Amino acid sequence: MSLKHALLGFLNYGSMTGYELKKIFDPSIGHFWNAELSQMYPTLKQLESEGLVEMEVEVQADKPNRKVYSITDDGARELSDWLTQPATHVQIREPLMIKVFFGASLPKGELIAVLRHRADELRQTIEAQEQGRVLIGKFAGTFGLDRAGFFWDLTVDAGLKHYSAGIEWIEAAIDKIERLDESFFDAERSRVDAIDVRRAMEMLDKLKTEMPEVFAGLTTRE
Amino acid sequence: MSLKHALLGFLNYGSMTGYELKKIFDPSIGHFWNAELSQMYPTLKQLESEGLVEMEVEVQADKPNRKVYSITDDGARELSDWLTQPATHVQIREPLMIKVFFGASLPKGELIAVLRHRADELRQTIEAQEQGRVLIGKFAGTFGLDRAGFFWDLTVDAGLKHYSAGIEWIEAAIDKIERLDESFFDAERSRVDAIDVRRAMEMLDKLKTEMPEVFAGLTTRE
DNA sequence: TCCAACATGTAACCGGTTACATGATTCA
DNA sequence: TGAATCATGTAACCGGTTACATGTTGGA
Numbered sequence: 001m002s003l004k005h006a007l008l009g010f011l012n013y014g015s016m017t018g019y020e021l022k023k024i025f026d027p028s029i030g031h032f033w034n035a036e037l038s039q040m041y042p043t044l045k046q047l048e049s050e051g052l053v054e055m056e057v058e059v060q061a062d063k064p065n066r067k068v069y070s071i072t073d074d075g076a077r078e079l080s081d082w083l084t085q086p087a088t089h090v091q092i093r094e095p096l097m098i099k100v101f102f103g104a105s106l107p108k109g110e111l112i113a114v115l116r117h118r119a120d121e122l123r124q125t126i127e128a129q130e131q132g133r134v135l136i137g138k139f140a141g142t143f144g145l146d147r148a149g150f151f152w153d154l155t156v157d158a159g160l161k162h163y164s165a166g167i168e169w170i171e172a173a174i175d176k177i178e179r180l181d182e183s184f185f186d187a188e189r190s191r192v193d194a195i196d197v198r199r200a201m202e203m204l205d206k207l208k209t210e211m212p213e214v215f216a217g218l219t220t221r222e
Numbered sequence: 223m224s225l226k227h228a229l230l231g232f233l234n235y236g237s238m239t240g241y242e243l244k245k246i247f248d249p250s251i252g253h254f255w256n257a258e259l260s261q262m263y264p265t266l267k268q269l270e271s272e273g274l275v276e277m278e279v280e281v282q283a284d285k286p287n288r289k290v291y292s293i294t295d296d297g298a299r300e301l302s303d304w305l306t307q308p309a310t311h312v313q314i315r316e317p318l319m320i321k322v323f324f325g326a327s328l329p330k331g332e333l334i335a336v337l338r339h340r341a342d343e344l345r346q347t348i349e350a351q352e353q354g355r356v357l358i359g360k361f362a363g364t365f366g367l368d369r370a371g372f373f374w375d376l377t378v379d380a381g382l383k384h385y386s387a388g389i390e391w392i393e394a395a396i397d398k399i400e401r402l403d404e405s406f407f408d409a410e411r412s413r414v415d416a417i418d419v420r421r422a423m424e425m426l427d428k429l430k431t432e433m434p435e436v437f438a439g440l441t442t443r444e
Numbered sequence: 445t446c447c448a449a450c451a452t453g454t455a456a457c458c459g460g461t462t463a464c465a466t467g468a469t470t471c472a
Numbered sequence: 473t474g475a476a477t478c479a480t481g482t483a484a485c486c487g488g489t490t491a492c493a494t495g496t497t498g499g500a
Contacts, residue, residue, distance in 0.1 A: 001487070002317040009324040016419040019451055023423065029323055032316040039488060041453060063496065064451045083328040086339040087318035091460090094254040095224040096309035097377045101251050102231040104369035106305040117308040135429060145417065147326040147406055154398070155319045158391050165387035169380050176376070184369055195367065197238040201245065207357060223459070241479055261460060263481060285468065286479040313488090 008079040015070035230301040237292040341392040
């Protein structure tokens with residue numbers, strides 16, 4: 001579970017409470033890993049029971065007590081072990097792609113609208129990220145966190161690259177779609193390309209036996 | 223839930239069983255939406271109870287009976303409604319980015335190794351996708367599914383673009399990291415950049431009040 | 445006066461994964 | 473003979489989301 005290690009990573013910078021973790025978490029790695037407080041608290045408890053962090057109650061007269069978590073030696077070891085292992089990756093899930101895949105089932109204009117909408121969202125995200133970068137610089141600089149700042153920046157780069165690639169793809173896709181004839185689409189919304197499933201299955205099987213390498217490649221989970 | 227609509231999308235092509243859905247699902251949209259049979263069966267049942275699909279048992283003497291699902295008019299309506307709505311998107315979760323973010327906590331060489339490993343994986347994925355594209359062409363062409371084939375292809379484009387962007391970013395990142403001095407990293411694996419969390423929090427708050435627009439942008443969930 | 449911030453949680457739910465179960469047929 | 477394919481599921485688990493609960497302090 002990556003959340004555990006993200007928390008360890010932050011606690012490796014210094015001891016803090018769940019509440020503070022949330023506050024530092026969101027603006028820094030929130031763009032590629034979200035976590036709610038309601039998930040953090042039990043996760044911290046779990047880390048404690050595993051001996052990877054320690055907790056100390058800080059009594060406060062005026063405000064509720066704080067539970068300050070610190071990383072242990074075991075925790076630091078676990079963190080660097082995890083960091084050096086190859087990264088796993090989560091199954092990609094893209095509802096937009098499902099819509100595009102079944103694009104023939106909706107009118108041309110509507111499909112393009114859906115794509116444009118997503119492109120707009122992506123542009124907004126990019127703008128937000130770029131503004132955020134300013135903040136990152138200020139924040140990291142103020143604390144002499146040059147090292148942390150450098151890597152922070154790299155992850156923002158990744159995000160920006162990812163989003164721009166998305167926009168480029170959408171623009172190219174819209175272009176291709178616009179060149180299609182209206183008849184290509186299923187204007188009356190009846191069955192599109194009704195297929196004989198049995199025959200299709202036979203065909204798939206045939207391809208599978210005839211060119212197994214290709215099929216193996218195709219089904220390889222990314 | 224996108225799975226429901228993906229199933230409706232396929233059933234809109236023709237009636238089939240859960241087992242067949244799985245077989246057509248994997249090679250076509252498996253690269254951006256995975257689903258196990260153990261999830262499909264109950265989902266189909268749910269769709270049936272919602273009146274979006276109908277089921278007919280096809281008795282087979284030699285093999286187990288088949289439950290053939292067909293889309294209903296309500297189902298077709300639900301599908302095209304869903305298709306025309308703007309796509310939601312799933313929170314991005316990138317364990318690799320967490321590793322990069324805490325990159326200062328591991329030796330330079332190890333961080334680069336992690337990145338290279340991921341780049342290799344991406345290259346393999348791209349190769350598989352490109353081979354798969356051949357299959358797609360054959361399969362779609364055979365059935366006169368030109369329309370379906372066209373959109374299928376678009377989604378493959380998206381995947382390829384996404385993966386190449388990933389590789390490009392990794393290569394640039396490795397480049398930047400390689401230019402860093404060894405001292406930039408935390409060779410002895412002690413605390414990196416220990417920070418005074420309270421002061422950091424104060425600073426964050428100050429930035430938040432001084433330049434709220436930037437912060438708003440930053441925390442906007444993508 | 446009312447809302448935001450501080451600070452901690454619990455509980456229900458939900459989508460998805462993994463493991464397990466069953467039992468026939470066909471092909472290497 | 474034993475693995476793969478056909479064909480259907482159930483059950484436990486897991487990470488994450490949403491909703492709810494509690495009680496204080498300080499500022500608009």
